[in-house]
Amino acid sequence: xxxxxxxxxxxxxxxxxxxxxxAAVLAxxxxxxxxxxxxxxxxxxxxxALLDHPPGLTAWLTTRFIAPASIVxxxxxxxxxxxxxxxxxxxxxxxxWQSSPVSTTALVIGKFLGVTLVxxxxxxxxxxxxxxxxxxxxxxxxxxxxAMLGLYLLAAAxxxxxxxxxxxxxxxxxxxLASLATLxxxxxxxxxxFNAIPIPGLQATSLANHIGGFHQGYLATxxxxxxxxxxxxxxxxxIVRLDALRHVNR
Amino acid sequence: xxNDRPILLRATSLSRLISPTARVADISVTLREGDVLGxxxxxxxxxxxxxxxxxxxxxxxxxxxxxxxxSLMEHPLAARAQLGYLPDTPPLYPDMRVxxxxxxxxxxxxxxxxxxKPAVDYALEVCDLTAVAKHRIAALSKGFRQRVxxxxxxxxxxxxxxxxxxxxxxxxxxxxxxxTLIKTLGQDAAVIFSTHLLPEAVAVCNHIAVMHNGRIVASxxxxxxxxxAETEISEHITQPLLRDDLDTLFTNLVQFGTPKAPxxxxxxxxxxxxxxxxxxx
Numbered sequence: 398x399x400x401x402x403x404x405x406x407x408x409x410x411x412x413x414x415x416x417x418x419x420a421a422v423l424a425x426x427x428x429x430x431x432x433x434x435x436x437x438x439x440x441x442x443x444x445x446a447l448l449d450h451p452p453g454l455t456a457w458l459t460t461r462f463i464a465p466a467s468i469v470x471x472x473x474x475x476x477x478x479x480x481x482x483x484x485x486x487x488x489x490x491x492x493x494w495q496s497s498p499v500s501t502t503a504l505v506i507g508k509f510l511g512v513t514l515v516x517x518x519x520x521x522x523x524x525x526x527x528x529x530x531x532x533x534x535x536x537x538x539x540x541x542x543x544a545m546l547g548l549y550l551l552a553a554a555x556x557x558x559x560x561x562x563x564x565x566x567x568x569x570x571x572x573x574l575a576s577l578a579t580l581x582x583x584x585x586x587x588x589x590x591f592n593a594i595p596i597p598g599l600q601a602t603s604l605a606n607h608i609g610g611f612h613q614g615y616l617a618t619x620x621x622x623x624x625x626x627x628x629x630x631x632x633x634x635x636i637v638r639l640d641a642l643r644h645v646n647r
Numbered sequence: 648x649x650n651d652r653p654i655l656l657r658a659t660s661l662s663r664l665i666s667p668t669a670r671v672a673d674i675s676v677t678l679r680e681g682d683v684l685g686x687x688x689x690x691x692x693x694x695x696x697x698x699x700x701x702x703x704x705x706x707x708x709x710x711x712x713x714x715x716x717x718s719l720m721e722h723p724l725a726a727r728a729q730l731g732y733l734p735d736t737p738p739l740y741p742d743m744r745v746x747x748x749x750x751x752x753x754x755x756x757x758x759x760x761x762x763x764k765p766a767v768d769y770a771l772e773v774c775d776l777t778a779v780a781k782h783r784i785a786a787l788s789k790g791f792r793q794r795v796x797x798x799x800x801x802x803x804x805x806x807x808x809x810x811x812x813x814x815x816x817x818x819x820x821x822x823x824x825x826x827t828l829i830k831t832l833g834q835d836a837a838v839i840f841s842t843h844l845l846p847e848a849v850a851v852c853n854h855i856a857v858m859h860n861g862r863i864v865a866s867x868x869x870x871x872x873x874x875x876a877e878t879e880i881s882e883h884i885t886q887p888l889l890r891d892d893l894d895t896l897f898t899n900l901v902q903f904g905t906p907k908a909p910x911x912x913x914x915x916x917x918x919x920x921x922x923x924x925x926x927x928x
Contacts, residue, residue, distance in 0.1 A: 401754045412742050493738035493799065496702045497755040498728040643706045 398499055402507025403514065410477065410515045419476050420519040426469045431526045434461045454530065455537040459544040460612050463523075467551055467608055470520060471584060474552055475576035477516045478559025479569040481508050482639075486567035495643070505560070505635045509628075512556040517549050540614035547611025550624040554604065555580060557631035564638045580604070583627075652679040653715075655729075655806045655837040661700050661710035671696045671861040674710070676839070678807070678854075683833035685848030686841040688858035694841035695735055697858070698811050701839065702732040715806045728757055731805035731836075735812050737796025741785035745776055745795055748784060749802055756803035770798035773831075775824065790821040797825075801832060808832055810840035814847060826851045 410416045438445075438457045445451045452460075485491040494504050527541050558579055563572040586603045600606055604627070607620040654677060661674040671693040678684055688694045699705040701712055703719050703726065712719040717726035740748060746767055753766045771777045774794040779787060784795060793813065800808060810829065814822045829851050832838055842848055848855050856863050 398755075398757075401751070405751055409740070409742075488738070488740065489734065489736045490738040490740060492702075492704060492732065492734040493752065493755070495704045496727060496730060496732035497752075498724040498757055499755055500724060643704065 398503050399507040399510065402499070402504060403510040406481065406508045406511025407515050410480075410512065413480070416477065416515065419473055423469065423473050423519050424522045426473075427466055427520075427523055428526065430465050430469070431458070431462050431523070434458055435530070437461070453537065454534055455540045456613070458527070458530070459540055459614065463544040463548060463612050464609075466523065467548060467612075470548060470551055471555060471580050471604075472577065474516055474555025475559035475562075475573050475580065477519075478512045478556045478576070479563055479573045481512060481560050482564040482635075483567050483569040483572050491642075501636050501639045505632055505639065509553075509556055509560055509632055512560065513553045516552045516556055520545075520548055520552055523548070537614070543614040543616055544612050546616070547608050547620075550611070550621070550628075551604070551608060554624055554627050554631075557628040557635075561631040561635045561638070564635045652681055654679050654713075655682075655715050656701070656839070657713040658701060659710050659712075661697065661707045661712065663696060663700060663705060663707045663709075665693070665696055665861070669693075669861060671700070674700075674863060676701075676856070676863075678837035678839065680806070680837060681834060682854055683829065683838040683840070683852045684854040684856060685852035686839055686856055686858060687843065687845060687848050688841070689843055692843075692858040693861040694843075694858055695811055696861075698732070698809050698839065698841060699734075701807075702730060702809050703727055704732075704734075728803075729806040731800035731803070731808040733796045733800040733808075733810045733813055735815070737792055738799070739784045739792055739795060742783065744781055744783055745787070746771070746780040748795065749798055752799035753802045756805075758803050766802050766804075769804075770802040773801065773828065774798040789816050790818065793817060793821075793825070797828070804835070806836050808836050808838045810838065812841055812843075814842070822847075 434457065438454060438461075482491075485494070524541075524545065527536060530536060531538075555576070559572065559576045562575040562579070563569065565575070566572055583602065584604045586599055601623075607623045610617045610620045656676065656678040658674055658676045662670065662672045664670045669691075674697050676684065686694050686697065696705065700707045701719075703712075703723055706720075712726070714726040715729040717729070719726040743751070749767045749770050750763055753763045753770075758766045771780050774797055776791070776794055776798055779791055784792065787795065793816065797810070797813060800810070813829065814825045817825060826847070829838060829840060833851075833853075840851070845855075858864065
């Protein structure tokens with residue numbers, strides 16, 4: 398059943414012109430960032446060679462390209478999830494799901510997988526860029542895989558956040574703005590300006606603090622666990638919200 | 648021999664607060680295979696809320712619903728597998744094609760993979776949608792959309808079918824088709840459909856219940872209740888009503904009749920208004 402829901406969600410997304418527009422913007426932004434960092438690396442090769450431990454091409458690209466690409470994903474990711482439940486409210490189609498033998502958990506997980514699949518497919522254009530470089534040079538594919546895993550997990554976190562906020566309102570734009578605000582906050586609490594806040598463990602809740610390891614090819618269990626818990630939290634909140642709707646007069 | 652037919656729907660004392668001044672209260676319905684119940688009532692009588700509770704979209708404050716022996720509260724998935732529901736606004740995706748939408752509906756209703764295509768063909772044929780199977784739902788007229796909504800509700804051949812004003816917005820020809828279809832569906836299932844027109848209920852149903860202010864005020868009407876049968880209905884009023892309520896009820900329910908005269912004969916069932924009665928229960 399989850400597969401049926403995921404397929405419906407992803408095909409619904411792919412039928413929307415805005416999905417293709419956002420994917421195009423994503424691809425253009427990634428291409429610009431990638432070529433920019435490639436050019437910087439090539440022009441500074443002589444300078445880098447003087448360092449004790451000069452970064453290789455893979456390390457340069459995964460840290461200098463994937464990091465800003467993560468920010469772009471953070472901004473554009475919620476746009477993929479903004480309609481998931483908002484449209485169900487607007488079109489009054491939630492009755493189809495609620496009167497079917499489908500559990501709320503299956504519905505939420507199915508929709509999450511559908512959105513994440515489309516978002517990750519859009520992000521996979523990055524792999525083509527790396528493949529282009531690998532054609533003329535040599536890349537450490539394990540480090541690329543690690544960086545891409547981080548990007549995919551971030552995309553899944555964006556999808557989960559967007560899904561939750563879309564379950565709160567029938568207005569897709571409100572869902573996007575609320576998602577962006579939440580993601581920005583969770584990202585920024587890891588930055589230096591939040592160091593002064595004396596809350597124990599605050600830094601550990603930041604997305605930014607858990608994505609860096611992936612870019613450097615350093616896969617830490619706690620980073621993976623952080624993303625899994627983050628995604629699970631928003632999915633559970635979505636399930637609770639949808640179940641609560643059965644208690645609300647509409 | 649009526650009692651030999653299996654009970655498919657049993658609702659016991661359903662109640663739910665709709666707003667601080669309105670509630671649906673004490674709704675009890677038992678339907679067997681072959682029963683078609685018309686739920687009559689004015690706008691705001693509580694028909695849609697009742698159907699939503701029966702369909703599992705709203706959790707009642709009290710009472711229980713059993714569908715084919717499965718409690719909707721304790722075993723919701725098993726109960727909903729035997730349920731088909733058409734809300735007042737059909738749950739349609741405008742950008743989908745009719746056949747694709749019905750395929751999705753069949754999959755959601757757990758129709759086995761091999762039987763999905765036959766189920767879609769069945770729904771298309773029964774609802775006379777074969778000619779528009781490849782059309783986008785957005786391009787269909789209101790009548791066709793209503794039929795697509797009905798098709799999704801019956802695609803898995805449920806034992807209980809709930810239809811919320813299925814003929815609203817249809818032209819007379821489409822309305823006639825819808826009535827014939829509901830009658831046909833009612834042969835193998837238990838059907839409840841809501842309407843605010845007595846003639847429609849009489850034309851289709853073998854049971855009629857009248858709702859007013861969130862309560863069933865008349866039930867178990869004879870199946871041969873004539874179209875202008877205010878008196879027939881009046882004799883089955885089980886709940887005390889205010890004179891104005893009763894008057895309004897019949898004036899609106901019976902389109903082609905003379906509602907005033909029979910109401911005057913119901914003095915024994917009309918309460919005198921009290922200050923508390925000015926607020927809906």
